[in-house]
Amino acid sequence: MNEQQIFTAVAAENSAVPTLLCGHCHSTLSRAKIFRTERDTAAPGIDCQTIGYCSADDCGAVNCCDEAMSAFENCDQLLGLAS
Numbered sequence: 001m002n003e004q005q006i007f008t009a010v011a012a013e014n015s016a017v018p019t020l021l022c023g024h025c026h027s028t029l030s031r032a033k034i035f036r037t038e039r040d041t042a043a044p045g046i047d048c049q050t051i052g053y054c055s056a057d058d059c060g061a062v063n064c065c066d067e068a069m070s071a072f073e074n075c076d077q078l079l080g081l082a083s
């Protein structure tokens with residue numbers, strides 16, 4: 001029943017494509033693990049529009065990506081939403 005700790009994702013610098021790093025272990029957050037949240041989605045209590053789940057085995061942190069995302073001009077590119 002622990003409250004899940006939320007880390008703040010970090011925007012990777014010197015990267016050719018927008019990349020977010022886990023705020024806990026600094027692993028690259030896979031695009032597949034980054035989600036836009038909407039009201040009442042799977043992240044109750046997380047006041048964050050974009051969350052990223054760290055895929056590192058010994059981490060698994062939930063990252064709030066809002067701040068890091070704001071550093072990118074094209075957030076949708078990061079999320080792979082552009083069609």
Ligand SMILES: [Zn+2]
Nearest residue numbers: 022025054059
């Ligand atoms: Zn991590």
